[in-house]
Amino acid sequence: MISPEDVAQRLRALAREFTQHWPIPGGIIVAVSRGATLFEVPFGLANIDAALPVNREHLFAIGSISKAFVGLMILQLAEEGRLDLDSPVTTYLPWFRIGSHYPMFTLRHLLNHSAGLPAGTDALPDELGQGWWLRELSTGFPPGATFHYSNIGYILLGLVVSAVTGRPVTEVCKARLLEPLGMTSSAPCISNRDRHRFAIGYAPASDDRPWVPGDELAPATWFETNTSDGNIAANGPDIGRFLRMLLGAGRLEGKAVVSEAAFRQLISLLGPGGEPIVEFLGDAGTEESIYGLGINVENIRGSRCLTHGGGMVGYATFILADTAHDIGIAVLTNANGDCPGAQVIARIAHAWLAGSEMNVPSIQLDLNATDRTAFDPAMLGTFSSYGPDKELVAVTLATDKDGKVLLSGNGRSGRVFKSWSARYATDHPDFRIFHLTFDPTGGSGATWSYGPLELSRGPATLPKGTQASLACVGHYRSHSPWFTNFRIVQRGERLFLIAPGGVEAPGEDLELIEQEPGTFRVGAEIYAPERLIPGPMVDGKVVSVTRDGNRYSRTFTD
Known part of the structure; x- marks a missing residue:
């Protein structure tokens, strides 16, 4: 087995x-056991312009890893008899309303993401405002029926903690968890008074197109937040202490931070599903992934592991605690929250520390014919489609002498890059706006999708569309830093919502499926609660659309 120093x-x-x-x-990167810190590896820059290296004292927003803290607080209060996991949320928030044909969900449903709520709203920056205006939205399925990750659900849980204790949830978190854990440098909310202690968060400088290697980064939008779906900031040593508590089943340095019973519930009262694993690694060794009451429980190569990722505007983080091997890994980065590099590094580090070799794909993102995870020989060839203006578009994908895949069309060519999801991107100047998606089993054989185009080897057919659907087509923006912009395109006879990136943006092209006149479900999943509602029309074009309570207006760019 490799020594921690070598790892x-x-x-x-x-x-x-x-x-x-x-x-x-x-x-x-921080690695710990129950009793000690194995190593800390700071890397890269906390401030690009100042060339300031990251050090162990820099704070990072840990995003949704905060949900584990919320789960522990709820379990502590339940153990004290101050709340009941199986009571409806309205027992503690009597003002709360939501459109639904189903019974009101309970705290347990919120904890394990089975309440039927949308992933997030993001229209307002504060917790009470987001909770109150859920009355304008609806749930998508009966409580407990399936797993659908929801940030707004944990915002409601934070409001429950505040209602039951009579204190702000951030103060309760500090008193009940951060201080007993000895996380003395951590902050229970993201606030301006601590901004000078943070590594600067970064995001792609151009948010309206897929990031490809060589594109610039810019400081991400900074804002204050206390919402319980992602309110904590920590440095490397502090998050290491949290990991040591997870490995100790609630105990740290001989003292119980949370009771054995509460910790057992956190990881054993499992929901109907769990978080997906990053696709970049191909096989990460995960045999099962199910969400508990604030943390994901995975079976990785036969070992039970507790995991959670955190995505914030300008920060991406991941923790993994392997209780069988007594290994805890945390990776905190100042990459934008939709970049899963922290998760990839953490899973590789875990494999190495546990004595398992992982087949790590090339970290370089150029798509190469030797890449068994990302490349399919059926990707190569000439593909064509008619565009929205009935012009014929043809592209050819081929490899160069080094095996790298190139896309050629309109007399120019560009490199093709894999991404951390199932999508691809290119630096070809005519194909920069959308991701590319490959389907080896398309209706007429292998196809590449690019925005409105479905490029195939077969004869291209002219697109059709109703006036109503064409009125929605366009580029839309909001001022929410979580999900800044998307495009609606018509592909064949179907509408799709396509986002280039963003913390809360979907990582795939999502079909818009009309549920009733003027209301579209976002995505093919029949239980999906996300909805898009087109607004008024002027001169045959929709002026704005509302996505889960957040209004986006048509922008002047394509």
Whole structure:
């Protein structure tokens, strides 16, 4: 088995690669056991312009890892008899309303993401406002029927903690968890008074197109937040203490931070599903992934592991605690929250520390014919489609002498890049706005999708569409930093919502399926609660659309 010192050396080199090829300026990798810190590996830059390296004292917003803290607070209060996991949320928030044909969900449903709520609303920055205006939205399925990750659900849980204790949830978190854990440098909310302690968060400078290697990064939007879906900031040493508590089943340095019973409920009262695993790794060794009451419980190569990722505007983080091997890994980065580099590094580090070799794909994102995870020989060839203006578009994908895949069309060519999801991107100047998606089993054989185009080897057919659907087609923006913009395109006879990136943006092209006149379900999943509602029309074009309570207006760019 490789020693922790050797693993740390390998991780330094790996992290350097990520900063060179992914949109990750810097971060810190922390490895612990129940009783000690094995190593800390700061890497990259906390401030690009000042060339300031990351150090162990820099704060990072840990995003949704905060949900584990919320779960523990709820379980502590339940143990004290101050609330009941199986009571409706309205027992504690009597003002709460939501449109639904189903019974009111309980605290347990909120904890394990089975309440039927949308992933998030993001229209307002504060917790009470977001909770109140859920009355304008609806749930998508009966409570407990399936798993659908929801940030707004944890915002409601934070409001429950405040209602039951009579204190702001941030104060309760500090008193009940941060202080007993010895997380003395951590902050229970993101506020301006601590801004000078943070590594600067970064995001792609151009948010209206897929990021590709070589694109610039810019400081991400900074804002204050206390919402319980992602309110905590921590540095490397502090998040290491939290991991040691997870490995100790609620105990740290001989003292119980949470009771054995509460911790057992956190990881054993499992929901109907769990979070997906990053696709970039191909096989991450995960045999099962199910969400508990604030943390994901995975079976990784036969070991029970507790995991959670965190995505914030300008920050991406991941923790993994392997209780069988007594290994805890945390990776905190100042990459934008939709970049899963922290998760990839953490899973590789876990495999190495546990004595397992992982087949790690090339960190360089150029799509190469030798890449068994991302490449399919059926991707190569000439593909064509008619565009929205009935013009014929043809592209050819081929490999160069080094096996790298190139896309050629309109007399020019560009490189094709894999991404961390099932989508691809290219630096070809005529194909920069949308991701590329490959389907090896399309209706007429293999197809590439690019925005409104469905490029196939067969004869191209002219697109059709109703006037109503064409009125929605366009580029839309809001001022929410979580999900800034998307485009609605018509592909064949179907409408799709396509986002180039963003913390809360979907990582795939989502079909818009009309549920009733003027209301579209976002995505093919029949239980999906997300809805898009077109607004008024002027001169045959929709002026704005509302996505889960957040209004987006048509913008002047294509």
